[in-house]
Amino acid sequence: MSPATGAGTSPGDIACIVGVGETDHCRAPGSGLSNLGLILQAARRAVADAGIDVRQVNGVVAPYLNASVEEIEDNLGLRRVDYSVQINMGGASPVASLMHAAMAVRSGRAKFVVVPIGWNGYSGVRARETSDRSAPTTFRKVVRDYYLPYGTGAPPQVYAQMARRHMQVFGTPEEALGSVALACRRHAQLHPHALMRDRTMTMEDYLASPWIVAPYRRFDCCIDSDGGAACVVASLETARRIGTPQPIVIAAAAEGRAAPGSEIFNRPDVFDIGLTAAAPLAWEEAGLGPEDMAFAQIYDCFTFEVIQQLEELGFCARGEGGRFVMGGRIELGGALPVNTHGGLLSHAHALGMNHVVEAVRQLRGAAGVAQVEGASTGVVTGWGDMGDGSLAVLRRP
C-alpha cells in the first residue's frame, strides 16, 4: 500500500467488510415478507457472518427508501446508534453506503456499521409501473409534466435513449448489448441461487427476444425479484481484534452525480454520469487502477449501462465499451469477468447489494465454480436516479 492512499496507513484507519448476508431471492409467489422483513433478515445474516453480537453494532446506513433507520434500530435491538444516515441515490445507494460506512468507522465514531437493503421488487409495487403524480421533487415534476404526457418516463425508456445515442455516435452494435446479457446469463449458470440458473441463452436467443423499448429487448432488462442483502463494516483494527477470518478492505469508495443531477437529457455532455467524477477519486484513493482489477461487479439495470460504466471507470475509452465487452473479455476466463454471480440481469435484483456480496465472496476465495482464480482486488459499482453513480474498490488485506 502506498502511504498516499486514503485508506490510511494504520489498521484503525482502514475500513473493511467483516460480514455479508443475503436472503433467498424469489419471484412468484413472492417473499411473504415485508420490505422491512427482508431488510432485517439480510441484516441478521450479515451480523451472524461477522460473528458479532448484534448489540455491538452502533452505526446504521440505510441505503434505500424501504425502511427508516429507527425501524432497523428497534427491530435489531440496537442499544445505541452513534452514526446513521439514509442514502437516496436509487440503485447507486448500496455502494454509496459503503463510502459512508467506511468514513464512519475510519473516523472512530462507529465501531460496527450495518448496511442492509431489501425489497419486494417482484411482488410489491413494481418500480417500472410507478408514475408518481404528486411530484415532490424537481425530477418528478419534469417527468410528470414533460415526459409522461408523451408516453415515456420509466427508467428503461430514458436509458434506452442513451444507449441509442451511443450506438449512433460510436457505432456500438446490438451484439455488444447482447454480450453483456450473455455474460451475466452464463455466470448465473454457475451460481447455486441465481434466478436464471438453468435458463441458458445464446446470441440468437438474445437477438430474437422481443423489443421492450428499442434498442432494449427483453433480455437487456434486469429481472424483478424479492430479496435483500447486507454487509457489516468495521475498521481493520477491529476486525483483527475480534478475529475476523477474512476481512475485505474497502480500499476506496466514492459517489458522484452528474450536473444537472435531475435532468439526464440536458447535461452538456450527455455521457457524463456520476462515475465520471467518482471513479478517478476512488482509483487515486485506493492507489489502484482498472488494470489491477481481477473482476468488476457492475450495476446492470440494463445492458448498456454496464458498457457505459466500464468506460467511465476507465477500463476503456468512452465509445470503446461496445468493442470492449465483445469476444468474451467480460466472461469468466476473460481478462475482466463482470458480474460473476449473474448480476441484476440473471442473478437477482437486490438493488446491487448482491454485487457487493459477490465481490466479497470472490475476494474470500469462496465463489466455488465461479471463482476468479487468485482474485485479490475487484471493483463494484452502483447506478441509479438518472445516472447517479457509486463505486467501491475492494481488496484483500
Next chain:
Amino acid sequence: MTTTERPRPAGYDDHRPFWDGAAAGRLVVQRCTQCGAVRWPPRILCGACLSPEVEWVEATPTGSLFTWTVIHHTTLAGFKDDPPYAVGLVEVTVAGGLVRMLGGIRGCAPSELQVGMALRAQFEVVDDGALVNWVLVGDDERQET
C-alpha cells in the same frame, strides 16, 4: 376516449409562460436576465450565476434529432394501444444556447430515424397548454402543401 386517459401535465402554473407559448404555437424557454444562460427544463435559480431573475425567450421551433427510443411495450394508461411509437430528444438552439426537449417523433417510420434529422415542432393543444411533438421537416411540409 383514449386520449383523455393519457397522463397530462399537472404543473401548468409552475411554468405558465411555456404552456401559454405552446398553446399559441410558440416554443419558449427560460433565459437568465443577469448572465444570459438558457436553461431547460425550467428551474428557480440560474445554475451559472444564481440569479432568480428570468425571462422567457422564443426559440425557432425546429431542431435536430439527438436520440430516440421506440416503445414497444408500455404500462402507461392511455398509451396501451399506441406501440410501437417513437419518443425522442430534440436539440434546439435558442438565444445562443442549446436545450434538448423530449417529445413524440412523428411522420416517419421508426426504422428510418437517424441522429441529426431535422424536425419541426407540432403543437397539440390540451387542457391549459399544448404538448410539443416533433415531425420530420420534409413530412411536415408535405402535409402543409
